[in-house]
Amino acid sequence: MEKEFKRVCSTKDLTEKGSAIGFEVDAEQFLNGFVVLFNGKPYAYLNRCPHVGTELDWVPGVVFDEQKTFLSCATHGALFDPVTGGCVRGPCINQFLVSLVIHIEDDNVMVAV
Numbered sequence: 486m487e488k489e490f491k492r493v494c495s496t497k498d499l500t501e502k503g504s505a506i507g508f509e510v511d512a513e514q515f516l517n518g519f520v521v522l523f524n525g526k527p528y529a530y531l532n533r534c535p536h537v538g539t540e541l542d543w544v545p546g547v548v549f550d551e552q553k554t555f556l557s558c559a560t561h562g563a564l565f566d567p568v569t570g571g572c573v574r575g576p577c578i579n580q581f582l583v584s585l586v587i588h589i590e591d592d593n594v595m596v597a598v
């Protein structure tokens with residue numbers, strides 16, 4: 486099935502290594518996604534840790550570690566490269582967050598869901 490692009494926020498809503506903006510991907514499956522801005526570029530992922538499938542953030546939008554270097558899962562502390570989604574440390578090492586196709590249209594952040 487062809488994916489649709491959905492507007493998830495404005496580019497102005499994203500702050501460098503700041504809060505993630507969440508959005509719904511599939512209501513029936515309780516599946517959400519998030520967008521972050523890292524080194525000036527937006528990245529979108531499903532909000533589902535490859536370890537046991539929980540959402541990364543306990544506090545909504547808090548997905549960066551303290552150093553703002555990696556995305557971090559609040560459940561067991563896995564760390565992910567924000568660019569590739571690859572787990573670099575933790576129980577799901579070498580597994581990946583599911584990345585979503587993202588593009589900017591005018592000031593709108595559009596994600597394929």
Ligand code: FES
Pocket residue numbers: 534535536537538539558559560561562563575576577
């Ligand atoms: S659920 Fe994310 S590290 Fe275990």
